[in-house]
Amino acid sequence: MTAIATLGSHCALQVLKGAKDEGLKTILVCERKRERLYRRFSFIDELILVDSFTEILEQKHQSILEQNNAVLIPHGTLIAQMSSEQIESIKTPIFGNKWILRWESDRTMKEKLMREARLPVPKPVLHSKDIDKLVIVKRQGAAGGKGYFLAANQEDYNKKREQLISQGIISKEETLYIQEYAAGVLAYLQFFYSPLKEELEFFGADQRHESDIEGLARIPSEQQLKNTKVPSFNVIGNSPIVLRESLLDEVYTMGENFVEASKRIVSPGMNGPFCIEGVYDENAKFTSFEFSARIVAGTNIYMDGSPYYSLLFNEPMSMGKRIAREIKTAKGTNQLDKITT
Ligand code: ATP
Known part of the structure; x- marks a missing residue:
């Protein structure tokens, strides 16, 4: 068993x-x-x-x-x-590809894979002196948005970095990653690629609720201006979002490009669940700032099945169940080595 x-x-x-x-x-x-x-x-x-x-x-x-x-x-x-x-x-x-997890954790490798997958990524800013528009400053690895901050120029960057160091949230030695801020509607696109069926499934999309950046939007600008604390992007929970149907074709293309690029770069490729994370701008153009090469917590909102999986399966199918189904199928057909590393 x-x-x-x-x-x-x-x-x-x-x-x-x-x-x-x-x-x-x-x-x-x-x-x-x-x-x-x-x-x-x-x-x-x-x-x-x-x-x-x-x-x-x-x-x-x-x-x-x-x-x-x-x-x-x-x-x-x-x-x-x-x-x-x-x-x-x-x-x-x-389950999936353990070698690709390194590409998720390392910001430089991550960007390389995203570019290889032709995902539209925000421009990285190599040095704080080059900040000339709104940027987001991130830590390495999956920090879940904790200790991230926005900066508009180098002075702003230094001030906020110092503040986070003095609070013990980031360390002095930590190399921070600076990226242009992409404004729009957040959408985290959740996929599953089955190497057994050689098929990509779109599972659903979610939005993250992040504190305390979201709390800021709930107070009037007068109070916002008086706030000197650096707001964080710490994930608190997720909620569902259903996309305009006209966006779906491009969603599948992005997922397929990612699977193809992963196969070329990090064998055996992107098998199992993954997520492409980004924002849609005013022209419904997607910019992706991140991927996760494994199941994301945003799939928790569809424990009883997602809207898109109800189109593919005639039974409630969570991402957890989909994974188990893949393992069962692989086991039954002697192909476990195809879906694990
Ligand atoms: P996780 O591994 O949990 O996904 P992470 O530490 O890798 O998190 P990101 O997902 O890159 O962090 O960023 C955290 C949050 O910061 C995002 O959910 C989003 O709200 C915001 N964010 C990140 N990059 C950008 C960007 N370029 N433009 C706008 N917002 C961004």
Whole structure:
């Protein structure tokens, strides 16, 4: 029997519920402090309790996963809490392509892959002295928007950077990534690529709610001007967005270009769930500032199936269940090596 394992955070509930619905065993690597939360859900068969997620690299935990023929589903927490080297050294088969996760974590590699996929990306600004229009300043890796800030010129940049350093939010040594700010309607486009069917599926779209930048929009400009705190882009939750149907063709093209580029650059390519994140401007032109090469937490809003998947499947299909279905199909046809790394 195959088991599905994941880390207790991000989208673990959705992933394990989907696996259970598909009749697979479910294992959660759970920090002791969250044990009470996850014990509430009966679809979790087994908990591997740890103090820190990096403990899953230890032989005793790897053995449990091996005995259960587990496939590990990577998500944002794995990337945020482990280095690329650590992730690549995990012996348990990882769903999708673990090598592409490095391309997600490193800003320069990320930009390279996005350009290869012909995604319209915002211009990077190489040095703070070159800031001559509104930019967003980001940290490396999947920081979830924490410690990000906007700046209009070098002086503004230095002032805000100093403030975040003094608050201990970023470190002095940290290399920050500066990118032109793209204004518009946020849309995070969620896809699934099946190497078994060689088909791309569009699952849905979401918007992120980020604090405290969103809170700022709720107060009058008079108070905004008096606010000296650097607002952050810390993700608090997600909500659904359904796109104008006329945008869908381009959405599929972007997804397909990304899959094709990944195949060329980082074998075996972009298998499984991924997300292209960006904004639509006033002319409905999409600019993409980010991709995630694994399931995103925004898919949690469609635990009972998404509008677009209701067009493809005649049953409620979450992203977690879709992953489990792919694993079951691969297992049944002896193709697990095609969908894991
Ligand atoms: P995660 O890994 O959780 O996706 P991250 O740390 O890689 O997050 P981004 O997704 O790149 O961060 O950015 C966080 C947020 O900052 C976005 O959700 C968006 O609101 C805003 N943002 C990022 N880049 C831009 C940009 N170029 N223009 C406008 N807004 C942006």
